[in-house]
Amino acid sequence: MGKVQSFVVAIPARYASTRLPGKPLQPISGVPMILHVVQRALSAGAAQVVVATDDVRVAGALDGQPVRVAMTRADHASGSDRLAECAEQLGWDDDTIVVNLQGDEPLAPPSGIRAVAAALGDSDAPMATLAVPITDADELFNPNCVKVVCDAGGNALYFSRAPLPWARDAFSGSAREIPPGLPFLRHIGIYAYRAGFLRRFARLSPTPLERAESLEQLRALEHGFRIAVRLAPEPFPGGVDTAEDLQRVRAALSR
Secondary structure (H helix, E strand, C coil): CCCCCCEEEEEEECCCCCCCCCHHHCEECCEEHHHHHHHHHHHCCCCEEEEEECCHHHHHHCCCCCCEEEECCCCCCCHHHHHHHHHHHHCCCCCCEEEEECCCCCCCCHHHHHHHHHHHHHCCCCEEEEEEECCCHHHHCCCCCCEEEECCCCEEEEEECCCCCCCCCCCCCCCCCCCCCCCCEEEEEEEEEEHHHHHHHHHCCCCHHHHHHCCCHHHHHHCCCCEEEEECCCCCCCCCCCHHHHHHHHHHHHC
């Protein structure tokens, strides 16, 4: 990993999550989840941490924290779209490296936040993200686990909720064991881009694959932009999508 350039961390925090309403304010060890995410961003050494939200209740939970709050519209299609509005509000230069850390990642390791910023700096792709190897078959076949397939240069070919790549022989019939020799990768929902590309991304029209998979990064691929994918430097626990995820994270942090 190259030298990490200065970067900002922007955290999209939408209140009305479909599967877990009020998700940013769900308590974990007596503290709203969004505060755990903010602390991870601060620990990573970000030059600035911004929370982009659409709800005053989330903003209120951040009173007294060393972060900037950007009140954004409620109708954004994705976190990146929300951060594009944030970039306009704060007037970031086009070259500013922005790390998009999802507001439901209270276990995000600071090393991973730094790594995705470095990945963007080391690549000529306009966007970067992270992945970790999948070693468990249940995870591979779980649609809440997003998979990524890469080319030989470490750029994303496709992201999917389906198990990819599909090992034809190994997965024939009812077989559900991970075959050796194939790079099964779980995509981690953390991104880095320069503010100029973030603005450009938000102007791109939503795409069929993006809608079908409900994965915002597919919009960039469908419009012909490359996404650099690098392995995370340490395990990156899953975020919070469901009530079961929330219990898992509460248990982890209570330890």
